[in-house]
Amino acid sequence: MPSERSWTFGPILDVPAPDRTIADLLEAVRLRLRMDAAWLARAEDDLLVIEALDGDGESFGVIPGATLRGAASYFALVLAGECPDIIRDVHAQMPAETLPAGGELRAGAYAAVPVFERDGSFYGVLAALSHTPRPDLQARDGRFLRLVAEVVTDSVSDLHRVWERRTAFWDRVSEVIDSGGPTMVFQPIVDLGDDGRIVGVEALARFPSDVTETAGTDEPDVRADAAVREGPRTDGDAPAGVSAAARAATMTVRDCSTGRQELGEVDVSEPEQWFAGAAAVGLGTELELAAVRAALANLPFLPPDVFMSVNVSPGTVGSELVELLQDVEPSRLLLEITEHTRIKEDSEVFRTLAELRARGVRIGADDVGSGYAGLSRFLALRPDLVKMDHYLTHGIDADPARRAVANALIQVADEIGASVLAEGIETEAELTTLRATRVQLGQGNHIARPAALPLNPRRAPRDP
Incomplete structure (x- = not known):
């Protein structure tokens, strides 16, 4: 029977090359900035869709594929340059509601920069979070984040193909489940x-x-x-x-x-x-x-x-x-x-x-x-x-x-x-x-191969 299902698109087994590049870059961001989690999110209407994540995202209530609502105003701030790259203390520097799902993320510090595709169109946001305020973060950490965002540009265009393959697989699994x-x-x-x-x-x-x-x-x-x-x-x-x-x-x-x-x-x-x-x-x-x-x-x-x-x-x-x-x-x-x-x-x-x-x-x-x-x-x-x-x-x-x-x-x-x-x-x-x-x-193929039922030993011929 069909049911409501959440969309989660993490890597599938043989991780495509763009994913591996992004995963390595996210790890580099998290370690360099000493944050608890880093992610790449795609903008879609008023949503941010977490496409790749490194670190303890679950402690912030997010996993790959999760969506953060209320992002439209945040996009406008990012694109206008009115949102700083580094927010050392979320509660002291800006209202939590300014961030996408800010009240739910439970972030103490937040770093984010826009990511663009090769044609210059807005793709989404590269972000890193810490549970606690980080007064030690410096302006050059924001510049490092922007440098990584430029490198990510070379990979995000290929993510559309990866995304299509994953959505197709999600649909395929759903068909199997819904058909019994x-x-x-x-x-x-x-x-x-x-x-x-x-x-x-x-x-x-x-x-x-x-x-x-x-x-x-x-x-x-x-x-x-x-x-x-x-x-x-x-x-x-x-x-x-x-x-x-x-x-x-x-x-x-x-x-x-x-x-x-x-x-x-x-x-x-x-x-x-x-x-x-x-x-x-x-x-x-x-x-x-x-x-x-x-x-x-x-x-x-x-x-x-x-x-x-x-x-x-x-x-x-x-x-x-x-x-x-x-x-x-x-x-x-x-x-x-x-x-x-x-x-x-x-x-x-x-x-x-x-x-x-x-x-x-x-x-x-x-x-x-x-x-x-x-x-x-x-x-x-x-x-x-x-x-x-x-x-x-x-x-x-x-x-x-x-x-x-x-x-x-x-x-x-x-x-x-x-x-x-x-x-x-x-x-x-x-x-x-x-x-x-x-x-x-x-158990094994030498004894008996897998087969459909019935396999009723009482109906089978007996050993002589």
Whole structure:
């Protein structure tokens, strides 16, 4: 269903060259003037639209893409030269209402100069802010700001093209959300014990194939794309010791499609780029929630003893997610926390996870073993499921060091009562080694590729 969305246009993954130049210049301004934040804003009617920002903009209540109202009178002052470049003490030198959203910015000191395009037309404002008054700022700091503004002129003309690409991507993400997307496929999670039965599935989002050009990046998500790019595997190709149910799940997505979950010829198209790009244009949380909603709609297609794992970043863990999960049987859900950011134990994210866990929702930690961030997140979450990073899984059969790390993770997981899931299993040798290492659960293309539901092990042929 369409909804009101805010416009936020931060950099998307492969940052265009004009953006990199502007980002470097804004950092130089902030450091040289010793301010808390610096930004470039585009003038649009009575608005200033923050196009690029460096520093702690959130403490002033602004982020890339935010708009500041009441700017028309301020533009007139800037263009007429009646507004000084350097305002050492906002409250003492000029009324707060003179500045765009001045009363809301909570700025103690303010520095700003106009920015023009190559043809001499007014583009916007280059500004820097401090929370506290800055009596030490000098006139030459204003001249430095004007020097930077002249350099920025060489880049802002190219920003129109960047802006158009970002608005197009914003529209594309909105279309996916409003149409009930993204499309979801599900990769089986199997018990690596003797029966090899499916115990769960991970919900994975799939998107239309035009994101790369729209989002302005040429970097493919090889890992995500490989999940369905390969051809179908026959039962004879299935790994030994994996149930017929899991083998049945290896059919292609197109063969597995149902009326509810019609995927057809849609490509995988770099899901991680879609989510990262959506976050950059202010739709990250909404897209993640849409993916969770689409995944949960398929829960009835799973047997009651098979759980569903859904992925969310810490920024999505909040009241909207709690409301979305309100009517879901908690024992059937695993909430997998992605993104390599530290979660503080006194944060709202941590409190929300504690609330969900108290209801019976299990929590999983993604990519444990991939570095310090993964380990710190593991220690903070105390997860019910530990997902062993694919970097550890790949080649574990031939690398004693990987096996040693896996054994250590298993020991720690045992101590906290968690299960270990090895992702990215691609070969029979890896599968055999993981079994010998006592990893309880496994997931990967060698076992079963992602596919649409239903993947009902009770309907699948049994092993002879």
